[in-house]
Structures are given as C-alpha cells and as structure tokens.
Amino acid sequence: MKRTALLTIAAMFTLSVYGQEHTLPLYPAGKVPNWKDAGEKEQAEVNEIVRYSLVQEPNIAVFLPPKRIATGQAVVVCPGGGYGVLAYDWEGTSVAKWLNSKGxxxxxxxxxxxxxxxxxxxxxxxxxxxxRAIRMVRANAPQWNVQPGKVGVMGFSAGGHLASTLGTHFDAGNKTATDSVERFSSRPDFMVLIYPVITMDKQYTHSGSRNYLIGANPSADLVQLYSNELQVSKETPSTFIVHSTDDKGVPVENSLLFYQALKAKEVPAEMHIYPYGGHGFGLATGRGYLESWSDRCLDWMRSLK
Structure with a gap:
C-alpha cells in the first residue's frame, strides 16, 4: 500500500513537470526592479480569450515536453496586446502547448x-x-532538458516588438552578480516574430504600442532606440518572420523594414508574407493555408544549427 502511494505521488509529480504548466516568479520576493507600490492590482479579463493588465508580479509559465521527445530547444513566448494588455492564452499558452507537442x-x-x-x-x-526570462531558462536548462545554446524568443504584435528589442538590446550577463541568474546572457539564440511591431516611426508604427511604451511625445532618442530596424547588428540572432499584407493594425512594412535590416547585416532570416489574415490571428487554426505558418516555423527551427 505504501509503495503504491509513493508511485502515485511520483506519477503526479512527473505529470506536473512534463506537458503541463508550472509557474515561477521572475524575481526573488521583494526584488522586482523598476517597480514602486502604486496601489494597483493585476486585472484578468476572460471573454473569448484571457487578457491580463496591470501586471505587478511578472512570472513565467513553464511548459515542458515529455523527456523522450525533447529536442533541447526552448522558446520564451511573449504575448501581444499593444503594451496595454497581454493576450495571454491566444498568443501565449496555446502557442506553448503547440511547441510542447513538437518536443x-x-x-x-x-x-x-x-x-x-x-x-x-x-x-x-x-x-x-x-x-530575465531568457536568463531563467538558461539557469534551469539542466532540469528542463534544454540546451543553453538553443534558447529563442517568439513574440506576437507588441510582444514581437519586445522579442525584437530583446534580440537587438541583449547583454552578456553580469559575471559577478550575487544573483546567479543574472550571470547568464540574455541574448536569444533565435527569434520568431509574428505580425510584429518593429518601428516607432509614426509612418508605420502601431500608435497604441508606441504611446504606451515611450509616450505620446517621446524624444528623438527614444524613437530611435526602440525602432528596432535601426538597432540590428551582426550579433542579432537568426530570425523567422510572419505577417499578412492586409494587416490594418500593424502594417506589413514593420516586418519588411526589419527583414531589410537583417539582410543588410547578413543575419540569416526567413520571412513569409501571406495575402490575408489581418492582425492577431495567433496560430491561425482553421484559417486555410495561413495555418501553415506554424509548420514553416517548425521546419525553420529544426534547420537551425
């Protein structure tokens, strides 16, 4: 009886680790940087999708595939929402489950x-x-069956802007930090950008994302800093981009500008421009051949060295 109970507990632990979510705070308690107590509380709205706003305690929800199919790759997924909310399941947990199914x-x-x-x-x-999220994946790589050199980032819409900011504004880590997580590099090994906001130039930007991130009347320096097509270097990681021509929310020119910048710096890149889809299609399930973007993305990820 005792042995049966122990086996049951072990099985439950395995299920909680592989294929299902467990959540970890990004920072130690009381050490969230750039934060002050403004009396705000996180808000959750559940309609067709789950949206979070006023996030106060950032975290990561970790989804691990069964060990027997694990490829060693890991992806930090950044949901979009115009830097005002997070489309948490539509462009977050649903994507994580798809990635898990592919190891x-x-x-x-x-x-x-x-x-x-x-x-x-x-x-x-x-x-x-x-x-911090990239660093945490690398810090936990042995336990999560992840190879530290195969950690990428994927972002949708404003989350795509965040992902491309990470891919152009990363650092090597602080080797003398007392917090061991901070010793790891924040450079992603690859980027996947889905209908991303890229530029802060008024001609093509998404005005809501721009206003929330840098304000209605930003300095020229801030506009340049967060116009990520201007921040690409030879150290920017290989990139996969998806956009639709008829995107009225975030013009396709965002992706075109970034692709051109990558090409100019000889950074390997693959881009798929679909004629339809609009904005915010997520995995595009049931949307005809637009749905195939995830297959093309998987092929590309498997081709990475």
Missing amino acids: IAAVVLKYRLPNAKSNITPHLTPLMDAK
Missing part, C-alpha cells in the same frame, strides 16, 4: 506593461522582464 520547451512570459503606474521608468520594464 520544444516553452516559457510564457507574463511581463509588466509600461502603462501601469507602478513603473518607475515605464519604457525599461518590458525588456527587463524579457531579459
């Missing part, structure tokens, strides 16, 4: 949004959280 570990980032009054310097916060 890829996934971490859904619940990042703080710059429109919350709890930010000390609003535009700094999302990137802080994205960098």
